[in-house]
Every structure is written in structure tokens, then in C-alpha cells.
Amino acid sequence: MKIGDLSRLTGTRVETIRFYEKEGLIPAPSRTGGNYRVYDQAHLNRLSFIRRSRDLGFTLDQVRALLDLSDDHSRSCGAVDELAREQLRSVERKIEDLQALQRELASLLNQCSQGTIAECRIIEALAPG
Amino acid sequence: MKIGDLSRLTGTRVETIRFYEKEGLIPAPSRTGGNYRVYDQAHLNRLSFIRRSRDLGFTLDQVRALLDLSDDHSRSCGAVDELAREQLRSVERKIEDLQALQRELASLLNQCSQGTIAECRIIEALAPG
DNA sequence: CTTGACCCTATAGTGGCTTCAGGGTGCATA
DNA sequence: TATGCACCCTGAAGCCACTATAGGGTCAAG
Ligand SMILES: [Zn+2]
Ligand SMILES: [Zn+2]
Ligand SMILES: [Zn+2]
Ligand SMILES: [Zn+2]
Numbered sequence: 001m002k003i004g005d006l007s008r009l010t011g012t013r014v015e016t017i018r019f020y021e022k023e024g025l026i027p028a029p030s031r032t033g034g035n036y037r038v039y040d041q042a043h044l045n046r047l048s049f050i051r052r053s054r055d056l057g058f059t060l061d062q063v064r065a066l067l068d069l070s071d072d073h074s075r076s077c078g079a080v081d082e083l084a085r086e087q088l089r090s091v092e093r094k095i096e097d098l099q100a101l102q103r104e105l106a107s108l109l110n111q112c113s114q115g116t117i118a119e120c121r122i123i124e125a126l127a128p129g
Numbered sequence: 130m131k132i133g134d135l136s137r138l139t140g141t142r143v144e145t146i147r148f149y150e151k152e153g154l155i156p157a158p159s160r161t162g163g164n165y166r167v168y169d170q171a172h173l174n175r176l177s178f179i180r181r182s183r184d185l186g187f188t189l190d191q192v193r194a195l196l197d198l199s200d201d202h203s204r205s206c207g208a209v210d211e212l213a214r215e216q217l218r219s220v221e222r223k224i225e226d227l228q229a230l231q232r233e234l235a236s237l238l239n240q241c242s243q244g245t246i247a248e249c250r251i252i253e254a255l256a257p258g
Numbered sequence: 259c260t261t262g263a264c265c266c267t268a269t270a271g272t273g274g275c276t277t278c279a280g281g282g283t284g285c286a287t288a
Numbered sequence: 289t290a291t292g293c294a295c296c297c298t299g300a301a302g303c304c305a306c307t308a309t310a311g312g313g314t315c316a317a318g
Contacts, residue, residue, distance in 0.1 A: 004295065014296085019275060034283045036296055048257035056255075057230050060274070070252045077249035081241055084251050088234040095227045098220050101186050105217040112210055120206035122213050123199045126185075128177035133264065143265085144307065152305095163314045165265055189305070 001039040010047050017047065025050055025064065057087055130168040139176050146176065154179055154193065186216055 007014045020026045026046055029037045049070070053063045062083055069080050111121040136143045149155045155175055158166045178199070182192045191212055198209050240250040 002296080013276080015276060016274085018297090023274095032283090034296080036283075045257050049255050052255045052257075054274090056234060057227075066252075066255065069246060070256065073245065073247040075246050077241060077244060077246050077252065080246065080249055080251050081238060081243065084234055084238055084241075088231065088238065091227050091231050091234065095224060095231065098224045098227070102217065102220050102224065105185060105213055105220065109210065109213055109217060112206060112213075114210065115206060116202065117198060117204050117206050117209065118202040120209055122209050123195075123206065126178050126181045126195065127199065128174050128181075131265075142307080145305085147266090148306065161314090163265080165314075183305090 001044070003037050003039070006039045006044060006047060009044060010051055012047060012051055020047070020050065023060065025060065025067070057091060058083070062087070130173070132166050132168070135168045135173060135176060138173060139180050141176060141180055149176070149179065152189065154189065154196070186220060187212070191216070 001009075003014050003017055006012070006017060017026070021028055026043060029039050029043060032038055046067070049067065050063055053066055054060075058066065065083060066080065069075070069077075069083075108122045108125055113119070113121075117123055130138075132143050132146055135141070135146060146155070150157055155172060158168050158172060161167055175196070178196065179192055182195055183189075187195065194212060195209065198204070198206075198212075237251045237254055242248070242250075246252055
């Protein structure tokens with residue numbers, strides 16, 4: 001598999017794959033005579049794992065931790081669950097923050113009567129006083 | 130007013146105020162003999178406006194646009210409202226994305242039975258197959 | 259005269275990539 | 289055989305919105 005194939009199979013940009021390699025998230029693959037990277041199934045599995053973790057909102061440091069943990073088959077999964085619980089809490093906090101924003105913006109838009117800037121409730125709400 | 134006073138009055142870090150000046154969001158203030166920045170009420174108003182806009186989730190480019198618009202008192206506020214509506218839509222999209230994450234994470238945590246990594250549903254969900 | 263709170267500039271770092279400059283490889287087609 | 293074109297390579301810089309660090313200067317109180 002060349003990097004473009006891996007890219008298509010995982011929906012990851014080629015540059016991002018090279019970036020993950022530089023960051024040590026993916027082991028450096030072997031090369032062809034023309035210096036092209038060659039990947040195998042293990043690389044594909046690892047990149048898929050990374051992408052799914054990122055899609056769930058984990059940071060790259062958390063992904064690193066999850067990858068390490070996933071190798072240690074006989075260990076208890078308490079640490080994994082703790083990471084996931086922490087991530088869930090962080091997502092819930094973000095949702096609450098955004099919902100507060102949503103209410104505020106919606107209320108402002110509701111109050112604006114489409115006149116001039118001078119009487120716009122949105123500008124008024126931003127200006128101090 | 131010195132920069133520390135402005136900082137306390139607006140809840141903005143001193144470094145951030147200098148950053149806004151460098152970015153052209155706040156006009157460069159006059160200086161004392163000792164080269165300290167001196168601010169007046171107009172600076173305070175402008176910084177407050179910027180901070181409130183940022184708190185509502187607008188980007189610095191959007192803040193720039195809002196500042197420009199807010200100066201043009203006789204213009205219709207359509208452009209302001211459009212920015213706010215766009216921002217509301219973006220917030221709503223983010224909320225939906227995060228709620229999907231929340232459901233997924235909660236479901237995974239629910240399924241994990243606190244055994245070993247080998248049988249952990251969270252790791253399983255991340256691994257490909 | 260020293261301490262300590264405050265201020266200054268310039269530069270680099272953060273995360274998670276993306277973009278760019280300037281090339282090389284490899285296969286199909288004219 | 290030449291040429292085009294898709295693909296690959298490296299290294300460095302850019303993105304956002306700050307934050308931090310190094311290495312100083314200013315100023316009022318004790
Ligand atoms: Zn309006
Ligand atoms: Zn910038
Ligand atoms: Zn588990
Ligand atoms: Zn970085």
C-alpha cells in the first residue's frame with residue numbers, strides 16, 4: 001500500500017499521515033526503491049484506531065495513551081474507561097457552554113428589528129455600558 | 130489608565146491586550162515618559178466590545194468586521210445580523226456534533242464491564258474490523 | 259538604596275494539522 | 289522517445305488566538 005491508498009482507505013490526508021509518523025503515532029514504514037512509503041495491514045489498523053479516537057474527540061496525547069493501553073491486553077481497562085469518562089465530561093461541558101451561547105445569540109437576533117446600526121440590539125449588546 | 134488597569138477592568142490578560150494592539154484591533158495608545166501605555170475611555174470601550182464579541186464566539190476577523198460596522202451608525206444592520214446568524218448556525222452545528230459524540234461515548238462507557246483490556250468495549254470500538 | 263510590583267520588547271511555543279516551495283518517481287499516451 | 293500527469297518526497301512556514309519566556313526598564317514605598 002502506498003500513502004495515497006492508506007489515505008483513501010482511512011479518509012486521512014496524506015500530509016496528516018506523514019505528520020502522525022513524525023509525531024511517533026505511526027511507526028515509520030519501509031520504503032520502495034523510489035523512496036515511497038509502503039504500508040501493511042498493521043499500519044492500516046493503527047491509523048484507523050487513531051482516526052476513530054480523534055473522531056471521538058480525544059487529543060493526540062490521549063490517543064497515544066489509548067494506543068499504549070490497547071497493547072496491554074491483560075491489564076484492567078480502568079485507565080481506558082477513565083480517559084473515556086474524562087472525555088465525556090469535557091464534551092458535556094462544551095455542550096453546556098455552547099448552549100449558553102446559542103441562547104444569547106438567538107435572543108439578540110430576536111430583538112433586532114432590522115433598522116440602522118444605531119438602533120441595532122446586537123451592536124448595543126456588544127457595546128459597553 | 131495603565132495596561133494593568135485595563136486588564137483588570139476587562140478581564141483580559143496584559144499580553145492579550147498587547148496582542149490586540151499588534152493585530153490592529155485596538156489603536157496604539159500614547160505613552161508616558163517611561164514608555165508605559167496610557168489608555169482612555171475609548172480604549173476601554175473598544176476592548177470591552179472585542180471581549181464581548183469573543184465571548185459570543187466570534188473570530189477576530191468577525192470582530193474586526195463588527196467593529197467596522199458598529200462605526201457606521203446610519204447603515205442598515207443587515208450585515209451585523211447576518212454575521213450573528215452565521216455564528217448562531219455555527220454554534221448549533223457544533224452542539225449537534227458534540228451531542229453525537231456524547232451519545233457515542235456514553236454508550237461505550239455503558240457497555241464496558243470493567244474487565245481486562247482484551248474484553249474492553251471501548252478499545253474494541255476503536256480498533257478496526 | 260533596595261525591594262517588589264509593574265511595565266517594555268522580541269521571540270518562540272501551543273495543538274493539530276495545512277500549505278508551500280522545490281523537487282523526484284512511475285506509468286500511459288502521442 | 290518524449291511528454292504529460294498523477295503521485296510521491298523533504299523541510300519549512302503558516303493557521304488561530306493567544307500564552308510563555310528571556311532579558312531587561314520604571315516607579316513608588318519602606
Ligand atoms: Zn440589528
Ligand atoms: Zn494572527
Ligand atoms: Zn473497558
Ligand atoms: Zn505544534
